[in-house]
Amino acid sequence: MIARRLEINGRVQGVFYRDWTVKSARELGLAGWVRNRLDGTVEAVVQGDADAVERMIALAQNGPPAANVDRIDVAETTVGAITGFEKRSTR
Template sequence: MPPIARHLMIHGRVQGVFYRNWTVETARGLGLAGWVRNRMDGSVEALVQGDADAVDRFIALAQDGPPAAQVARIEATDAPVEALSSFEKKPTA
């Protein structure tokens, strides 16, 4: 089954609560590739790609995130699959 990719915009109390590090650990644990970064508006943006079941599992887990986070909503849209081999944290945009 070919990989899929989803672009995520995560809103709520998601900065300053270990959310990006949690995202990296969780995505890598699920075998996903992609990236995560803070946004100047207080949201977190991510691109996750890999097996469809793993991507869906990640999005479900991201609704909760780390213990201190309070996720209000996640906007998930289809994205083109990129040539990525790992999951990393990017600088704030």
């Protein structure tokens, strides 16, 4: 089990990126959360099987149809006691 913190940059707010992330992560069996940030990025923590986490990162490069992802900054983070995948409030 691994966990990664993602900072998604580009046109990723107002294009259903968070909803798409929740759906995609749940389909991959991942735990974690996603939220908009005040600086215009989207932040997510994804946790689970290493292959599923890597698949999620690859999918996030495109996101939903209306998104335009410039880059994703990925950082290792601590595996926590997270269950399910949720959308959080902007921070």
